[in-house]
Amino acid sequence: MVRSSDPFKTGDERQRPWLIVNNESHPFGDEQFVAVAVSTKEYPESIALSSDV
Template sequence: MQPERGDVARSSDPFKLGTGRQRPWLIVNNETHPFDGEQYIAVAISTKAYDDSLALSADVWETGGALGHRTSPHGLYTLHEVRISSPGKAA
């Protein structure tokens, strides 16, 4: 299943070292992205609160959830399809 805008996907975390380098990411690009289906622009989801981060409350989740998590606009990243696992949906 290919992720779409608004999906939350797990992928490797370029900001961490060592084992357990997975992180949830919010997909923000759409089908007009030149590499849609192969690469996805995403923002990091974190438990840390930063001035510009947005809280993800329980009511934004269509399935699953991550209470206490926030999107982190400083954590913009390009995910490659082959590294994405466990896509979910945020409304």
């Protein structure tokens, strides 16, 4: 996981943890990637992370 700016937040505290989804089979793995926002809030579409993650 990495921390980076959050396009969903406003104000001074604009960071969020992101899960980077990528591997060597992706054709532009060193230039482009998919990032999934990680949140402490629960939403209907949420996928819970276990405590060991």
